[in-house]
Amino acid sequence: MTARAETIIAVATAPGRAGVAVLRVSGPEAGPLTVALTGRRPLPAPRLAAYASFSDPATGALLDRGLLLWFPGPASFTGEDVAEFQVHGSRAVLAALLAAATGFPGVRLAEPGEFTRRAFDNGKLDLTEVEGLADLIDAETEAQRRQAVRQLDGALGQIILGWQARLMRALAHCEATIDFVEEEDVPDDLLSATRPDLTALLAEMRGQAADGRGERLRQGLTIVILGPPNAGKSSLLNALAGREAAIVSDRAGTTRDVIELHLDLGGYPVTLVDTAGLRATDDPIEAEGIRRARARADQADLALVLLDRADWPRVPDDVAPWLDQPGTLRLLTKCDAGIAPPADARGWLPLSVQDGIGFDALMQALTERAAALLSTGADPLLTRARHRAALDETCAALDRALSGTLPELITEDVRLALRGLGRIVGRVDVEDILGLIFAEFCIGK
Numbered sequence: 001m002t003a004r005a006e007t008i009i010a011v012a013t014a015p016g017r018a019g020v021a022v023l024r025v026s027g028p029e030a031g032p033l034t035v036a037l038t039g040r041r042p043l044p045a046p047r048l049a050a051y052a053s054f055s056d057p058a059t060g061a062l063l064d065r066g067l068l069l070w071f072p073g074p075a076s077f078t079g080e081d082v083a084e085f086q087v088h089g090s091r092a093v094l095a096a097l098l099a100a101a102t103g104f105p106g107v108r109l110a111e112p113g114e115f116t117r118r119a120f121d122n123g124k125l126d127l128t129e130v131e132g133l134a135d136l137i138d139a140e141t142e143a144q145r146r147q148a149v150r151q152l153d154g155a156l157g158q159i160i161l162g163w164q165a166r167l168m169r170a171l172a173h174c175e176a177t178i179d180f181v182e183e184e185d186v187p188d189d190l191l192s193a194t195r196p197d198l199t200a201l202l203a204e205m206r207g208q209a210a211d212g213r214g215e216r217l218r219q220g221l222t223i224v225i226l227g228p229p230n231a232g233k234s235s236l237l238n239a240l241a242g243r244e245a246a247i248v249s250d251r252a253g254t255t256r257d258v259i260e261l262h263l264d265l266g267g268y269p270v271t272l273v274d275t276a277g278l279r280a281t282d283d284p285i286e287a288e289g290i291r292r293a294r295a296r297a298d299q300a301d302l303a304l305v306l307l308d309r310a311d312w313p314r315v316p317d318d319v320a321p322w323l324d325q326p327g328t329l330r331l332l333t334k335c336d337a338g339i340a341p342p343a344d345a346r347g348w349l350p351l352s353v354q355d356g357i358g359f360d361a362l363m364q365a366l367t368e369r370a371a372a373l374l375s376t377g378a379d380p381l382l383t384r385a386r387h388r389a390a391l392d393e394t395c396a397a398l399d400r401a402l403s404g405t406l407p408e409l410i411t412e413d414v415r416l417a418l419r420g421l422g423r424i425v426g427r428v429d430v431e432d433i434l435g436l437i438f439a440e441f442c443i444g445k
């Protein structure tokens with residue numbers, strides 16, 4: 001517990017030159033340090049900005065002037081006493097303030113994530129909210145931001161808590177029955193009172209575990225560009241990226257490496273992948289590029305399969321297997337102005353990178369597919385493999401409980417199911433909550 005008694009300080013804003021930077025202090029010395037730096041005694045009213053001069057307590061030298069905010073615990077982000085200093089965002093100001101602050105007894109620089117760790121330890125955030133906060137800081141697109149804000153707001157945690165309450169009720173029933181009924185009177189079905197609800201709960205949890213949208217939205221969608229050499233794959237990548245990310249030439253087999261770039265597709269995060277043209281080749285380097293292209297395509301969520309209009313309707317054997325994958329979008333390239341797409345090319349989107357033809361239709365089709373795979377609506381979803389693993393364990397334990405016959409084993413499985421959920425939110429103290437629930441029961445009868 002000694003670590004908790006320490007007071008920590010860090011620059012909360014991004015490093016580098018900026019108009020304003022924020023320093024954050026948390027811990028028992030936050031108040032005394034603030035008084036020492038600013039001379040303000042008493043400290044300003046909680047949560048109201050006050051103008052302050054920051055001076056080195058050791059020398060009295062003025063370091064900067066700025067704003068001071070005081071958040072006495074427990075009504076603060078970490079639950080401890082917290083102070084925030086808004087000062088000018090130069091390296092020199094921040095270095096001087098940090099040096100002055102860490103010279104104060106009991107104050108040290110914070111480790112990465114330490115403020116949030118304290119918020120978690122003090123019950124200010126559960127684990128899903130901590131992850132929501134991390135995701136919000138990392139969010140690159142609007143849909144990611146919405147999902148992260150929801151999770152930080154506790155939406156996922158609330159669902160888990162609701163599930164926990166239902167399991168807890170079942171566990172309390174089990175324990176009450178086992179503990180307070182004579183051995184021979186333990187009913188045949190220990191879960192009789194809660195079985196319908198537990199069955200419904202299991203279906204709900206399985207549905208949630210099977211839904212990959214939340215995780216996919218967090219990680220982004222991978223769209224791979226595939227096709228024969230010279231189909232115009234790299235030209236399309238460059239056009240979508242708005243820059244010359246990949247080399248384009250009229251030589252078949254130009255691209256060998258897998259080239260990836262990130263796009264914001266109507267608010268959805270997308271990784272677009274350009275690959276080597278698929279064909280049989282004796283060139284070992286090109287063959288390696290093709291192997292990588294196939295491997296990347298196997299992991300992708302969507303494929304854009306390109307075919308040069310001049311080659312219509314011959315789809316090479318190397319490309320054909322990708323045509324009918326779910327989510328594949330077929331593009332007929334080099335349908336330049338004045339060159340009509342073939343009348344029988346149904347299901348193929350005509351495109352000309354050279355003349356900018358077909359991009360609206362392509363963007364619309366891509367956004368629709370991305371939305372279908374990623375749109376999370378207003379429902380909070382699992383966003384990490386960790387959540388899924390814990391929920392899978394929970395479902396397996398509950399499934400065992402529902403089909404079990406031995407009272408002690410049923411009880412233990414319900415308990416394991418609860419622990420699985422507890423791991424998702426980072427609170428596994430089943431016994432404490434159980435005590436509260438037991439208090440509601442008329443156990444004596």
Ligand SMILES: Nc1nc2c(ncn2[C@@H]2O[C@H](COP(=O)(O)OP(=O)(O)OP(=O)(O)O)[C@@H](O)[C@H]2O)c(=O)[nH]1
Pocket residue numbers: 227228229230231232233234235236247248249250251252253254255256275276277278333334335336351352353354355
């Ligand atoms: N006329 C016309 N030519 C295009 C169009 N798009 C690409 N090209 C040309 O097609 C040739 C091949 O383009 P790339 O983008 O290198 O094709 P690729 O599929 O990446 O080729 P590899 O990397 O070798 O597999 C280049 O000469 C491009 O300028 C287009 O819309 N119209």
Ligand SMILES: [K+]
Pocket residue numbers: 229230248249250251252253254255
């Ligand atoms: K090429």
Ligand SMILES: [Mg+2]
Pocket residue numbers: 233234235246247248254255274275276277
């Ligand atoms: Mg290429």
